[in-house]
Amino acid sequence: MERVTDLKEKFTQSHARIGQGKYREKLLKQCPICPITLVSDDRLLIASHIKPWAKSNSQEQLDPHNGFMFTPTFDFLFDRGFMFFTNNKKTILSPFLSKMTYSKLNISDNRIISQLVMDDKREEYLKYHRANILKR
Numbered sequence: 001m002e003r004v005t006d007l008k009e010k011f012t013q014s015h016a017r018i019g020q021g022k023y024r025e026k027l028l029k030q031c032p033i034c035p036i037t038l039v040s041d042d043r044l045l046i047a048s049h050i051k052p053w054a055k056s057n058s059q060e061q062l063d064p065h066n067g068f069m070f071t072p073t074f075d076f077l078f079d080r081g082f083m084f085f086t087n088n089k090k091t092i093l094s095p096f097l098s099k100m101t102y103s104k105l106n107i108s109d110n111r112i113i114s115q116l117v118m119d120d121k122r123e124e125y126l127k128y129h130r131a132n133i134l135k136r
Contacts, residue, residue, distance in 0.1 A: 023047055026064035034071045035115035036107065046075040050125035052133070065121035073105065081135040083107065087123045089116045094135040 024047040033040040048070050053061050060066050070078060077083040084092040091111045093102055102108060 020047065020053075023062050023064065023067070026062075027067045027069060030064050031067070031069040031117045033115060034069055034074060035113045035117070036074050037071050038115065039071050042069075044071055045069040046072055048075045048078055050122065051128045052079075055128075055132070060125075063121070065119060066125045068116065068122075074107075077105075077107075079133075081129075081133040084130060084134045085113065085116060085118075085126065087118065087126065089113050089118055092134070096135045 027047045028042055028045070032042075034045055039045065046069070047067055049056065049061075049067050051060055051066055056066065068078070074083065082094045082097050084094075086092060089112050091107060091109060091113060093107065093109045
């Protein structure tokens, strides 16, 4: 017999998959490229939440303003708090990775990412990311 927590997890994963598809479609309309690599092939892009799905309410989970499209490496860096963006589109890199690693990824601190889609709603979500996700 399955435990209640196992059933809840299965439901959450199923719900996440259904909602993620709609979220991704809406986000792709707003952000059709990875703003760092400029890759536009949507098969190589990940719909990355600014405020994580698990920490968001149902409206925030599906809000396309709560995200960016990234290639996998930059999705990982952003999702794990190794990279952040200021409201004026500059990168902030966590000191938890070496400058050599960032250099090999061709990303640097205070780099302006001109193709990053920024608006008031994303700035609000970034406040959460800065306070709770960014590794300092």
